[in-house]
Amino acid sequence: MKKYLAFFRLRFSMGLQYRAAALAGMATQFFWGTMEILMFRAFYRADPAAFPMTLEATCAYVWLQQAFLTLFAAWLMEGEIFDSIINGNIAYELCRPVNIYNMWFSRSIAARFSRAMLRCMPVLLLAVVLPAPYGLMAPADGAAFFLFILSMLLGAGVAVSFCMLVYMTCFFTISSMGLRIVMTSLVEFFSGGIIPLPFLPDGIRKVFEALPFASMQNVPLRIYSGNLQGDEMLKALSLQVFWLCILILIGKLLDALAMKKITVQGG
């Protein structure tokens, strides 16, 4: 365990040194959030009763999503992992007494947390000072805030364990590009990254909510604003735990399979 913590620490401190990238990222996220909220505002003006979430809750959803983008976004995969498989640098990692899956998992989690830590505060602060209903409202209550944090950790875990599956399949194909592109755009939509899942028609929404992608950002962001409460929230939280276990299990199986047939590229 200690050695995987060491991977976490190193990757975390490495992530903290990219200041310019963080600044650019924050600016993008702030403007993106503003645009999205302006769009929703136009819709709500037409008929506020036609929407499943209040404008306030939708705005909170958007701001938290932008602040913690780097924690949940499935398209933020670790380039170094793909590189190491493709150019064969993984040879060195295989020469260490570590389990590849656990090592990459701790690295990816660390990368996400360090990026999120650098970027979330300014976006959150700006969002808090914006006038209601366009800003970030206070959480529904203390319990909702606590569950939001818990669910956020689970959601990040689900996102990482999903990315792990993509890394692992890279052992079996030469180029990962195709899979990455298909996966990332699908996940964006299915996870509620483009529009919050409650906005979808009922039938489709029920299917989407059962998929692992809904266990990433959808649950924590909706718990915060109080859109997800009571039994429905408990169901969503247990679904997060369920998918986390399943995805890790599949990832571990792929890992075992890959270690058996691996070919390191290049002389």
Added chain:
Amino acid sequence: MITMQNVCKTYKVSKRDAGFSSALKALLHREYELIHALDGVSFTISEGEMVGYIGPNGAGKSSTIKILSGILTPEEGTCQINGLTPWKNRIEHVRNIGVVFGQRTQLWWDVPVIDSFELLKEIYRISDHTYRRNLEQLSEMLGLSELLKTPARQLSLGQRMRCEIAASLLHDPKILFLDEPTIGLDAVSKLAVRDFILKLNEEKKTTVILTTHDMQDIEALTNRIILIGKGRILLDGTISDISSGFNSTEEGLAAFYKSHNI
């Protein structure tokens, strides 16, 4: 003690003719060729020995090193290193070995070298005492003290190679595999690396297996050479088996390759 017996490894390589039309054809029907990278390789290396593993490009040197370090599984044959089969007991096996791949890097690119070393300390669970002692020794022998705080990306190749070698030895491995450790180095760095390897073998009795194309490396470091070509061991002997009768080892080696048609 390292024994390899009758080890075979085959790669499937996809082939096609040049040009657009054959690229289209390959979409529908792919042709593969089986390459026998290793074809019944056997040898034994005892503890504390220093062995040069040589052969032309594509002879199977790197494949052998990969099998010995547990990252490649052969189709046939057995291999025992201090009682373990590398590809079956990978995690236990790699605790006792150090590997340097001259063409790759194990240092984290964007952080100071010392951070990579600290990570290795945790990975191999090296005690504080051993770590400090080894780090001190290695920095002195390889002249690292100035380099440790620099990010790996800003080191020259020679500086980086010295750090790579140190990184592979922090955990006191009993066996060291060096895959072209002097490739691309200038004369000064080459000499420094050679001196260091000699000292390491003398003082710590580390078993060293070295692949290289530089015959001066071989002359300076090893008595025993194993020569591989087209996946087979062609010679297991001493450097004089090749160089005798020629002006230089290089000439002798070229003549040897020619006579074996490799």
